[in-house]
Amino acid sequence: MDKITPRNLQGIMELLPNDQIVFNGMKDIIRKNFESFGFLPLDQPVLENSAVLLAKAGGDTEKQIYRFNKGDNDICMRFDLTVPLAKYVAMNYENLTFPFRRYQINKVYRGERPQHGRFREFYQCDIDIIGKDFLSLIYDAEIPSIMYNVFKELNIGKFIIFISNRKLLLGLVESLNLKNISAEIFRVIDKFDKIGLENVKLTLIDDYKIATDSVKILTDFIQISGSIDEKINKLKSLKINSDIFHTGLNELQEVVKYMRAFGVPDDYFDINLTIVRGLDYYTGTIYETMLSGFEKLGSICSGGRFDNLAEFYTDKKLPGVGMSIGLTRLFDQLRENDLIKTVKKSISDVVVLPMGEYQTEAIFIANEIRESGLNAEVYFEESKMKSKILYADRNKVPYIIIIGEDEVKNNFVTLKNLSTFEQVQVDIKSAINIIKNN
Amino acid sequence: MDKITPRNLQGIMELLPNDQIVFNGMKDIIRKNFESFGFLPLDQPVLENSAVLLAKAGGDTEKQIYRFNKGDNDICMRFDLTVPLAKYVAMNYENLTFPFRRYQINKVYRGERPQHGRFREFYQCDIDIIGKDFLSLIYDAEIPSIMYNVFKELNIGKFIIFISNRKLLLGLVESLNLKNISAEIFRVIDKFDKIGLENVKLTLIDDYKIATDSVKILTDFIQISGSIDEKINKLKSLKINSDIFHTGLNELQEVVKYMRAFGVPDDYFDINLTIVRGLDYYTGTIYETMLSGFEKLGSICSGGRFDNLAEFYTDKKLPGVGMSIGLTRLFDQLRENDLIKTVKKSISDVVVLPMGEYQTEAIFIANEIRESGLNAEVYFEESKMKSKILYADRNKVPYIIIIGEDEVKNNFVTLKNLSTFEQVQVDIKSAINIIKNN
Numbered sequence A, B: 001m002d003k004i005t006p007r008n009l010q011g012i013m014e015l016l017p018n019d020q021i022v023f024n025g026m027k028d029i030i031r032k033n034f035e036s037f038g039f040l041p042l043d044q045p046v047l048e049n050s051a052v053l054l055a056k057a058g059g060d061t062e063k064q065i066y067r068f069n070k071g072d073n074d075i076c077m078r079f080d081l082t083v084p085l086a087k088y089v090a091m092n093y094e095n096l097t098f099p100f101r102r103y104q105i106n107k108v109y110r111g112e113r114p115q116h117g118r119f120r121e122f123y124q125c126d127i128d129i130i131g132k133d134f135l136s137l138i139y140d141a142e143i144p145s146i147m148y149n150v151f152k153e154l155n156i157g158k159f160i161i162f163i164s165n166r167k168l169l170l171g172l173v174e175s176l177n178l179k180n181i182s183a184e185i186f187r188v189i190d191k192f193d194k195i196g197l198e199n200v201k202l203t204l205i206d207d208y209k210i211a212t213d214s215v216k217i218l219t220d221f222i223q224i225s226g227s228i229d230e231k232i233n234k235l236k237s238l239k240i241n242s243d244i245f246h247t248g249l250n251e252l253q254e255v256v257k258y259m260r261a262f263g264v265p266d267d268y269f270d271i272n273l274t275i276v277r278g279l280d281y282y283t284g285t286i287y288e289t290m291l292s293g294f295e296k297l298g299s300i301c302s303g304g305r306f307d308n309l310a311e312f313y314t315d316k317k318l319p320g321v322g323m324s325i326g327l328t329r330l331f332d333q334l335r336e337n338d339l340i341k342t343v344k345k346s347i348s349d350v351v352v353l354p355m356g357e358y359q360t361e362a363i364f365i366a367n368e369i370r371e372s373g374l375n376a377e378v379y380f381e382e383s384k385m386k387s388k389i390l391y392a393d394r395n396k397v398p399y400i401i402i403i404g405e406d407e408v409k410n411n412f413v414t415l416k417n418l419s420t421f422e423q424v425q426v427d428i429k430s431a432i433n434i435i436k437n438n
Helices: A017-036 A059-064 A082-091 A138-154 A166-175 A179-190 A192-207 A212-222 A228-236 A243-261 A327-336 A359-371 A385-394 A405-410 A428-436 B017-036 B059-064 B082-091 B138-154 B166-175 B179-190 B192-207 B212-222 B228-236 B243-261 B327-336 B359-371 B385-394 B405-410 B428-436
Strands: A047-049 A067-070 A073-077 A100-109 A121-130 A159-165 A269-271 A282-291 A301-306 A320-326 A350-354 A376-378 A399-403 A413-417 A423-426 B047-049 B067-070 B073-077 B100-109 B121-130 B159-165 B269-271 B282-291 B301-306 B320-326 B350-354 B376-378 B399-403 B413-417 B423-426
Touching: A017 A100, A017 A121, A017 A138, A017 A327, A067 B067, A082 A100, A082 A121, A121 A138, A121 A327, A138 A159, A138 A243, A138 A282, A138 A301, A138 A320, A159 A166, A159 A243, A166 A179, A166 A212, A166 A243, A166 A282, A179 A192, A179 A212, A192 A212, A228 A243, A228 A269, A243 A269, A243 A282, A243 B359, A282 A320, A320 A327, A350 A359, A350 A385, A359 A376, A359 A399, A359 A428, A359 B243, A385 A399, A399 A405, A399 A428, A405 A413, A413 A428, A423 A428, B017 B100, B017 B121, B017 B138, B017 B327, B082 B100, B082 B121, B121 B138, B121 B327, B138 B159, B138 B243, B138 B282, B138 B301, B138 B320, B159 B166, B159 B243, B166 B179, B166 B212, B166 B243, B166 B282, B179 B192, B179 B212, B192 B212, B228 B243, B228 B269, B243 B269, B243 B282, B282 B320, B320 B327, B350 B359, B350 B385, B359 B376, B359 B399, B359 B428, B385 B399, B399 B405, B399 B428, B405 B413, B413 B428, B423 B428
Parallel strands: A159 A269, A350 A376, A350 A399, B159 B269, B350 B376, B350 B399
Antiparallel strands: A047 A073, A067 A073, A100 A121, A121 A320, A159 A282, A282 A301, A301 A320, A399 A413, A413 A423, B047 B073, B067 B073, B100 B121, B121 B320, B159 B282, B282 B301, B301 B320, B399 B413, B413 B423
């Protein structure tokens, strides 16, 4: 028979089992932390009506979408988890309880040109809190505090959650009578990290014809430095003539106060006035997260406050705040930089190896091990002891138990630690304790 | 602004949060049991090259597939988890350890005409064990034993796992010199449950011109009754002149023996000689699972032994055995028949309600609750106590904690059980203990 060569589409991550165990371990930690803060799970469909999903999309996003017809249906695959959330809240408004706290950890799909570190099918891990008509500012502090807990437990090294508030820059631009080119100014400032201060200045002066004294005010603003409290004090002393600026500053101060209450230490978050977040969508607090020493990876977790989640679907006012982790890309980059330190490397805690005809006895032993809460499997193939041990070792299982004539006659098991090669003959209860205390 | 009416595609399940919690609880139980038997997790892509995914497909399956072009790619969405497994094992043959035990709990996609209880996007929960060149028969007993553990823990009522072996019917047909119409005979017998004995007889005689004495042998065979051991004894006494029949009988007997060793009680499994399993794919042991009293639901978990997982991709011989649960459909039907009895109904164990200006103190209390391992959230909106309690109640959260002036001054919390309306004023440690012991 002619064979088809098995292969994957480009830009797809498909993991070998040992990597998949690590990936799932990270996903479990994220889920556990989201649930510990009482976020409700959603697991929405991948397939949506195109007219519904694309109510808002346009430009680059629309080009990347997987869209097709089947029967009478014009169908899209979701490209993020936010538009489906908007659809869901608008559809189920009467059946939801507000503030509606939901998480979703699921794949999204984008037909991007494949390139290093970019995927066409990838996990997003989103938390959002959606209010009905209004939403307390304290939630703006809770969201990044949850992400702090996530990244601490993921144990991927030092990170900093940067916060800002879009109202600051908006108010500043307004006070300089530059509101008509605010989008352009935001875009230039957003590039600060890449192009540097001098190029920001030059672009603002040459391309946008902004007066040098206004440029100085703008660049002084984004360069404000010091501790969190020093930055707030410097912002206060700026004497900007704009209500929106002062609203933004008060909000920022409150967010700082409550992030501290939620237990985020000052060396794990900071005010960063160069953050803009491209999307028009955000209207207040904004977040980015950097892995210290690996800033080239870009933000690993971003988000912000928005005024209106679902304006394309409903007249209801639905303000919210949220953040998202791009887990597939993060995992890929952590692995590449050897930054993953996980504890659990195998699924089974022990492989039971029957010798000769002692399969039934091996099954009884495995049953007992599983009843104790451990994961156990029996290797039933008839092969040499060396191959049997290799099986356990390649799957990174820490222990094997051997069941043969001696063991059955004398009612003990032979337990071998595959890292230390230590071997003991003990009763099954002791063996279970040794494995559990490893 | 013109609004788009938010709606879902037909044939899609999208759950409200309270149902999603129950669904996830079932998914967690399935995963836990699969892992307790040492199955490795896979989480493969939804999108595949059409040429690869459709190497084997044809007929109805192909018509149902979501297939589209994007750029230079001809892309399909997976329609099951078995073909992707075959691709994976063929692709990664050198990097896998055999027998390769993998589970996958993921959605598959079929563009079926939507009808009651049928979904276009639905979860399959698969376990398979794949051997290299050979695979011990004991694995044929292990697979249904794992599913026994799953359904016991799901607590959905009495069920029976039916087993048979295709070699029995194949050998019987062979011994009657009817091998040339074996597919037709299998198809008729497969309909036994629906059309009844008399129609099976009539179809075999009238449509397929089978001699009445041969029809009698066939229908006597599928009607063999009694306990498991009685059935085996009756099969032994049949004196069928076919090696393949006797191989099948020996295999069936071994599977029974080892299922008992794995701890499956005799009233939770049975031999059922009317099982055929439509797919040509299966070559030995076959399984179906019925919920007692709800046989109209059809088999809720099926599978079998196959000789060659990946013959379309590789010359390597890859025998295997597996079973699959269609979770979306099962959940839908269980819910419709009110058969779901789960313990966990909410994500949060407690909602903390700050009174007046005591938000910060409420945050501290919630931090402490989370550190104890419980899930806790704070309700920050300023609203009436009644609305705050309603929030917790609608989310089925069992407890609220109130933090106001009295509580802060006197260093206690007010804990209220929302089912019994009992209210106590205790220190936070005692409150945590009460919640944990609920």
